[in-house]
Amino acid sequence: MTTSLVIGGGIGGLTAAHELAECGVDVTVLEANDRFGGKARSMPIDDGPAPLHGEHGFRFFPAFYRHVVETMARIPDGNGTVADNLVETEATLLASTTGPDRVAETRTPDSVRGWLEALRPAFSDELPARDVHFLLERLAYLLTSCERRREEELDDVSWWEFADAENRSPAFRNRLASTTQSLVALRPQVASARTMGTIYLQLLFGQLDPSRPTERILNAPTNEAWIDPWLDHLEGLGVDLRPNTAARSISFDGRRIDGVELTDGTAMTADEYVLAVPVDVAPAFVTPELARAAPELRRIERLETAWMNGIQFYLSVDLELSPGHQVYTDSPWALTSISQRQFWTDYDLEERGPDDVAGVLSVIASDWTTPGVLYDKPARECTREEIAAEIWAQLRAHLHAAEPQLTDDVLVDWFLDPAIVETDGGVENRSPLLINTVGSLRNRPPADVGVENLTIAGDYVRTNADLASMESANEAGRRAANAICRRHGIRSSARVWALEEPVVFEPFKREDRFRYRLGLPHPAEVTQSLRSVTARLGGRS
Structure with missing residues (x-):
């Protein structure tokens, strides 16, 4: 039986493992963190028996996401599949501090009007x-x-x-x-x-x-609605999942990969290797010899990243706002949010965390370089406490007409993405996001880089969407699995879709x-x- 070692347990790595396992390949997945799922994972905010969950940021599934949704439809969950946990939104609130709020419908129109x-x-x-x-x-x-x-x-x-x-x-x-x-x-x-x-x-x-629905979100925190059932399914397919197992380097003999060294000094070998680590980590695995054999790998370091991280505010009120996203049009930190409880229908909030938590406002900040309204500093220069206070202030400035009111006394607790780590001069981001820049397409490697037993599966692989997203990571994982299956004469079933235009x-x-x-x-x-x-x-x- 063909063996494959997947380095990285994010969406790309798990997708490659899923496709390979279904084709009869013996797969092991190494994940440096204690939880699989990469940027998509959710995590308990404390060690209690029924903790609240925090996230890197809320999950968003627009209509053109086909690969990741098709994978979700193949993951059993109760009497249905994980895809059944996707909930269609109805409207986006465009909140402004200088003018009237606007509401944009996101349901598929059924009339000319x-x-x-x-x-x-x-x-x-x-x-x-x-x-x-x-x-x-x-x-x-x-x-x-x-x-x-x-x-x-x-x-x-x-x-x-x-x-x-x-x-x-x-x-x-x-x-x-x-x-x-x-x-x-x-x-x-x-x-x-x-x-x-x-x-x-x-x-x-x-x-x-x-x-198709215009956009959908999950009906529970990501791990409960998606990642945990996926891991159960992968283990049922025979995948060996190893959390807290970080790879240090890969060994290249000039023609093929002949092993992986772990941070604890041990070595692992397989017939095939899938590099599915984040874009900021991948260059550390590209040795000069490997770069000469596969020049596409050298160009990964030219790709740029930015910060796009989330914070959850746990409230004593259920602040619905709109049945979908909220976009804060004047916020210097480019904030968006979702008031989660209206969608988390299978998540019993009353049984989680403090007794007085009745709502969850999940917020993402996309601009970390523009000064805020409270401290006149960009998010990068703030402490974690200042980041939370600044985002809260920007939300309150936009939601002045919300009912119930977003006042300080309704805030029970908050959870900022743990990838934001304090330093002497502010914070650093240990999980930056790949961004598209002019000319960056040529720096994105293909899944099959020309080394006979190495493939790449991450959102920085050249895909049809060319976008740092769950969709691109899933497509990359499919492409990596297909390349491995072709090499070993295994019939592959991982479909890849092009973006559709009229x-x-x-x-x-x-x-x-x-x-x-x-x-x-x-x-x-x-x-x-x-x-x-x-x-x-x-x-x-």
Whole structure:
């Protein structure tokens, strides 16, 4: 029987283990932490018999997440599957400190009026008509561009430049910055037009697709709703799961991997090795010899990370806010949240933690470099206590109209992601998030890097979504498993989906393939502002 050693027990590693085990491979998974699941895991906040759970951040499943949801549908949980623990949201609250709050419907529209209402947040009356028209032209540019143009041209320009943001209205720039940053940590000033435009379109298409929910979240903390049943299922498939087992290095004989050394000095061997550690950890495993054999691995260190971490506030009231996300449009730390109890239908909050906890507000901060409103310091320079107080203050400023009121006396406790660790000058983040930047596609390795018994499974692998997410990690794990199965003549069943776009644009993409081969610009190139075109042409001379 073929043996495989998976280094890293996050979503990518567990997915690879799942697919390989179903194909009859003998799999062992090594995880450095005491809990599997990577950034997706939840954790008890104390050692009590029925503790509350904290998380790195709340889980979010938009409509274009297909790989991870399909895996969840294959994990038994009670009389159903883990996929049954996904709950559709209904609306997103866009809370502001300077104007009226707005509510954006997230349910799939069932009428023309519903579609118009769904599109209103993306193309609202607040934007000048010329800006809306220009944004539509930019989206049409993307939808009619061939894949090579997207990868070789549009990946080398930022979404900010592509959308001509500097020459647009302040309202347009604010909308461009807030549309995706808070949910997927994409900053338009540095993210490529290829990736950010594609994800923007996928979120928009998801709103209009009647065959799938626009977005879903879990009905309990991540481990209870997903990770723990998954681990049970993997063990049932014969997977050997080893928590608190950290690898130090991998040994390469010039042709293949011949072993893994653990931090305790012991060694392990297998026929196949899957490197599924985080992007900030992976370069430590790439020796000069391995980099020469697989140059794609050397480029991993060029990928950039940012901070996107969560905090849970445990409240003595059930603050529902909206049946979905809350986006705090004026928050300097780019906050989003979910009031969890309305969705945690299988999680008995009354039996967890302090008796007076009646609600959980789970918040994610996506900007750690902008000064806050309370201490006038960025989150990176604050203590953990200051971070909690600052986020609480930003929430209160936005939720002044909430019922019941978000006052200090309703706050029972809080739990900040333990990856945020205090230092002499503030905090450090031991679990940073990979971010998309201009030109970063070429630095993302394939799952199969050309070393005959090594594959890569992490959210930094080149995938269809090109996005640091559970979806990309799951797709990477599938690609790694498929590569191993091909090598050993094992029939693989791990399906990989491309992102879907309306077929009506296919004839235009075919035409653009011809134009691109001839070195001709896209027909929509001329719709950019004169300043933007001049700058780009000047850079090419």
